[in-house]
Amino acid sequence: MIWGTVRRKETAMRKAFAISVILIFFVSFLYSIETKEADPLLIKVKPAKLTPMKTDVFSWLDANAVELGKLNDQIWSFAEVAMEEFQSTEALASYLEKNGFKVERGVAGMPTAFVAVYGSGEPTIGILAEYDALPGLSQEAVPQKKPVQEGKPGHGCGHNVFGVASTATAAALKQVMEKNRLKGTIKLFGCPAEETVVGKVFMARDGVFDGLSCCIQWHPDQENGVSLESSNAMNQIQVEFFGRAAHAAGDPWDGRSALDGIELTDVGLNFLREHLKPTARIHYVIQNGGGAPNVVPDYARAWYYVRDINRESVDKDYEWVLKIIDGAAKMTETTYKVNFISGVHETLVNRAGCEVVYSNFLLVGPPAFSPEDQAFAKEIQKNLSVEQKGLKADVSPFKLPERSWGGGSTDVAEVSWLTPTTALGVATAPIGVPWHHWAEVACGGTPIAHKALVIAAKVMAATGVDFLTQPETIQKMRAEWTGSTKGKEYKSPLPADLKPPVKPKK
Numbered sequence: 404m405i406w407g408t409v410r411r412k413e414t415a416m417r418k419a420f421a422i423s424v425i426l427i428f429f430v431s432f433l434y435s436i437e438t439k440e441a442d443p444l445l446i447k448v449k450p451a452k453l454t455p456m457k458t459d460v461f462s463w464l465d466a467n468a469v470e471l472g473k474l475n476d477q478i479w480s481f482a483e484v485a486m487e488e489f490q491s492t493e494a495l496a497s498y499l500e501k502n503g504f505k506v507e508r509g510v511a512g513m514p515t516a517f518v519a520v521y522g523s524g525e526p527t528i529g530i531l532a533e534y535d536a537l538p539g540l541s542q543e544a545v546p547q548k549k550p551v552q553e554g555k556p557g558h559g560c561g562h563n564v565f566g567v568a569s570t571a572t573a574a575a576l577k578q579v580m581e582k583n584r585l586k587g588t589i590k591l592f593g594c595p596a597e598e599t600v601v602g603k604v605f606m607a608r609d610g611v612f613d614g615l616s617c618c619i620q621w622h623p624d625q626e627n628g629v630s631l632e633s634s635n636a637m638n639q640i641q642v643e644f645f646g647r648a649a650h651a652a653g654d655p656w657d658g659r660s661a662l663d664g665i666e667l668t669d670v671g672l673n674f675l676r677e678h679l680k681p682t683a684r685i686h687y688v689i690q691n692g693g694g695a696p697n698v699v700p701d702y703a704r705a706w707y708y709v710r711d712i713n714r715e716s717v718d719k720d721y722e723w724v725l726k727i728i729d730g731a732a733k734m735t736e737t738t739y740k741v742n743f744i745s746g747v748h749e750t751l752v753n754r755a756g757c758e759v760v761y762s763n764f765l766l767v768g769p770p771a772f773s774p775e776d777q778a779f780a781k782e783i784q785k786n787l788s789v790e791q792k793g794l795k796a797d798v799s800p801f802k803l804p805e806r807s808w809g810g811g812s813t814d815v816a817e818v819s820w821l822t823p824t825t826a827l828g829v830a831t832a833p834i835g836v837p838w839h840h841w842a843e844v845a846c847g848g849t850p851i852a853h854k855a856l857v858i859a860a861k862v863m864a865a866t867g868v869d870f871l872t873q874p875e876t877i878q879k880m881r882a883e884w885t886g887s888t889k890g891k892e893y894k895s896p897l898p899a900d901l902k903p904p905v906k907p908k909k
């Protein structure tokens with residue numbers, strides 16, 4: 404009896420315990436759904452609808468994927484740095500000509516900038532293409548560091564994929580416009596020298612982007628998604644100091660050190676940081692600090708970036724920087740010259756446009772990377788001692804940014820001040836590896852890049868179809884954009900007479 408009661412009690416307790424465990428799990432499951440939905444940054448966007456026109460652009464891109472992959476590999480192997488993109492420009496421009504576009508080469512005084520146009524009337528949809536490589540990043544399409552040629556350039560920012568995907572978008576849109584007799588103009592902008600933050604700034608100053616209804620662009624990434632983060636405004640200058648040479652031990656009193664000018668400028672800038680807003684970023688390198696310690700250098704040169712959250716702040720910071728340079732020259736009895744290289748605005752993010760892009764990303768889906776692609780990515784991660792997570796295989800949630808400004812700067816910002824501009828990122832490199840790195844170069848010449856470029860083109864072309872067929876999407880973007888610009892007219896950060904830093908064709 405006693406034992407029977409104990410056993411019954413035990414069974415009842417076990418049951419109660421089991422029920423409470425289940426309840427706890429259930430409640431925490433509900434809570435997790437609740438907290439996910441309660442993420443205040445999350446923006447809910449429904450996938451776009453598949454229409455016959457979108458089916459058409461997708462089939463065209465699939466049918467042309469092999470040729471586009473070859474074009475990608477070609478530009479990847481050219482690996483031409485800023486202002487030297489002669490072969491890359493020609494490859495993209497002639498591809499567009501073959502596909503029925505009218506191409507104007509050498510716009511805004513840059514031989515490697517072009518505009519390819521198809522169609523007529525409104526809307527006028529811009530598409531941005533970039534294709535410059537980075538110095539010193541030469542790399543074979545293998546998962547360990549192996550330069551094709553030591554010290555030569557490589558596509559460490561994936562601009563080969565960038566250029567081809569944008570070109571493919573324009574060509575796919577042309578097909579569907581022709582077939583359906585859609586009114587509108589497609590303008591693909593071949594934008595050189597993004598890595599030096601130069602190309603689009605000169606194109607913007609010279610009116611190349613004027614008259615657009617909106618603009619579509621993307622960038623290779625480690626994620627698949629649409630970011631609403633802005634970028635920093637920036638000025639970049641090179642400063643030359645001129646002094647007087649002398650024997651550094653024999654008659655140093657006769658010398659005036661140009662290097663002292665640079666060093667005191669840098670000391671001044673480092674003291675200045677305390678009195679700038681936390682959003683300011685100043686960085687520099689000394690490019691020429693003299694030849695030998697026993698000669699007082701009569702020439703020295705340094706390169707400075709001044710960045711901040713917006714154009715007004717950069718203008719203010721920059722004015723103070725100029726005073727410091729002038730002060731350093733006075734202290735050292737040297738003279739100096741400030742060479743303005745380039746300047747950009749902060750990017751004006753257009754949420755309405757980005758929502759259209761994201762809805763189409765949900766429709767298209769992420770790149771379907773193969774087990775071989777994932778193995779290649781993991782091998783790179785292993786070689787770089789990064790967690791072997793492979794390539795991102797899903798579309799990231801669409802969220803408001805945690806901060807509204809970015810660390811880096813881009814010349815896409817100039818376009819965003821001239822017309823509502825959308826953004827998109829597609830995975831072309833393994834998660835967690837450094838950017839501007841041989842790892843990105845390696846992936847850029849493999850099927851990883853070929854798959855990413857077709858996905859990027861599908862999302863952008865589907866977005867283009869929406870813009871061409873639903874005028875209200877553009878109206879909404881433009882209404883938001885008018886509010887963001889606050890009626891301010893675009894003013895180029897460049898001096899009116901500054902010429903682009905073009906290089907001769909070799």
Ligand SMILES: [Zn+2]
Nearest residue numbers: 560562597622
């Ligand atoms: Zn880039």
